[in-house]
Amino acid sequence: LVGNKTDIPKILLIKLGAAGELVAASPFFDQLRKHFPHSEIVLVVGRSSYAAVEHNPNISRFILADDLDLYRGGLIRRSLEFFRLICKLRKEDFDLSFVLERGMAFRLLSCLAGIPVRVGFGRGRKDLFLTHSVPGHQIQNESESYLDLLRKMDIPAVFKKTFYYLSDEEKEFMDLFLERHSITGKEQVIAVAPGGGESAKRTMLTRHWPVQNYIELIQRLKKDERSSRVILVGGTDDREITNRIIQICPDCLDATDLSLGDMASIFRGCSLFVGNDHARNHIAAAMGVPSIRILGPADSRPSTSFDMVNDASAASVKPSPSLIEGKFSRPSDAEFPVTVSVDEVWRHLKTIGGYCQ
Numbered sequence: 001l002v003g004n005k006t007d008i009p010k011i012l013l014i015k016l017g018a019a020g021e022l023v024a025a026s027p028f029f030d031q032l033r034k035h036f037p038h039s040e041i042v043l044v045v046g047r048s049s050y051a052a053v054e055h056n057p058n059i060s061r062f063i064l065a066d067d068l069d070l071y072r073g074g075l076i077r078r079s080l081e082f083f084r085l086i087c088k089l090r091k092e093d094f095d096l097s098f099v100l101e102r103g104m105a106f107r108l109l110s111c112l113a114g115i116p117v118r119v120g121f122g123r124g125r126k127d128l129f130l131t132h133s134v135p136g137h138q139i140q141n142e143s144e145s146y147l148d149l150l151r152k153m154d155i156p157a158v159f160k161k162t163f164y165y166l167s168d169e170e171k172e173f174m175d176l177f178l179e180r181h182s183i184t185g186k187e188q189v190i191a192v193a194p195g196g197g198e199s200a201k202r203t204m205l206t207r208h209w210p211v212q213n214y215i216e217l218i219q220r221l222k223k224d225e226r227s228s229r230v231i232l233v234g235g236t237d238d239r240e241i242t243n244r245i246i247q248i249c250p251d252c253l254d255a256t257d258l259s260l261g262d263m264a265s266i267f268r269g270c271s272l273f274v275g276n277d278h279a280r281n282h283i284a285a286a287m288g289v290p291s292i293r294i295l296g297p298a299d300s301r302p303s304t305s306f307d308m309v310n311d312a313s314a315a316s317v318k319p320s321p322s323l324i325e326g327k328f329s330r331p332s333d334a335e336f337p338v339t340v341s342v343d344e345v346w347r348h349l350k351t352i353g354g355y356c357q
Contacts, residue, residue: 004192009095009321011036012115013043013059014106016067019052019260019279021142023286025100026056026163028146032098033058035155042092044085046070051260052279063088082109089113098149102136103128119149164286164293170261174269177262181229181253183269188228190221191251191270194245195238196278209294209340211241215248216342217274221256222251231255231270233263233280272352274345294340311320 011032013024022045034232040060043236045053046067053059066073069081082105090113097110099120107129110118122133134148147157183189194214218230232242234256246252255263264283267273273284273291281293 007036007118008038009036010093011039011041012089012092012094012097012110012113013041013100014097015043015047015100016046016065016070016106017101019049020277020282022052023162023164023279024142025146025283026053026149026286027143027159027161028098028100028157029053029056029058030163031147031150031155031157035150042094044089052164052283055167055170055261057165065223080232085109086112089115099130100146100149119152120151121145129227141278162282162286164264166261166265166292170259171267173262173265177255177266178269183229186227189266189270190228190230190270191233191267191273191275191280191284192218192230192245193233193238193273193278193280193284195234195241195256196276196280208241211244213340213342213345215245217345218245218249218252220346222249229253231266233258233266233275269297272349274349292345292348292352294345 013029013032015022024067029041029043037123038316041058042061042063043053044063044065047064048067050062050064053062056228063085065085073081086109089109092113094115096117097113097115097119099106099110099118102121106128107118107120108123110120111129117132118130119132120127120130120134121136122130123136128131132152132311134145134152141159143159143162147159150157178189194211195208221228221230221308230252231254232245232254234242236256238256239254242252242256246254250307255266258266260279260283263280264287266288267284267289270284270289273281273289275281275284275292275294277293277295281291284291
């Protein structure tokens, strides 16, 4: 069915997840569309992360799921939303599905929707709810893991870059923003994302690098011989963090009120991005911005997972695994209990664009 490019199956994709995961899945969407240029490709996506994929031209249509109910709701709310999706999908008559989520419930959803060919991440060689499965936990770039689903079906897939698509209005926003804040072409624009770590799935404050470290890093950047402007990006939940930074570094611009699309538009004019591991980092990489991604101590991925993203050198920094054994007794201690030093980040900055001379 799917190995022949002349076939035109109706395809269902299931990928709720966080916004950053949808950006990581963009090479999958791109190469699936290239293989099936005439197919209707429908994506089940969470309402909270829909904005990250809204303008992707490779998707024909979206089915919005109440991801907050599915991930955080009580048993009744989860069940009602799950059965609502089953009923909706069974009416569609899909030929093929790719389940880009690892949770068993989503594999079950694909099965109960009556789709004959179901591809996803399994727990072994065979999976009860899938017709074709690949190992679900591999130490590699997440985009490569998604592409493995295509390779399983003998669809050629080579990872080249990630994508983030803008609307026409969003494309125009960067010039308006730079003009509004009197940012000239002579200035280096640096985006810093000090917050994040929250999605419909979970809240992970352990992904936060300490605020004081961001303040010290920004102060070092401002002392650099080149003129620079620092833009603080994030969501409304990050205001407390950005306000603490602005109190010490008043020249920083607070851009936490921007939509993901407007923020991505601004990234096109940035020469550097520094931030925690969350959607903003994925979007910056997709826009080709040299990036430093600061991984939390609990992250199991190797630093090399993110080197050379989209032809823009990228570095990931995380604590030594031998140091990630400490326990913390108070909730406040969970904010990066074993942290990367500012000096480590500074050294990485030297490797990706000639900063920190």
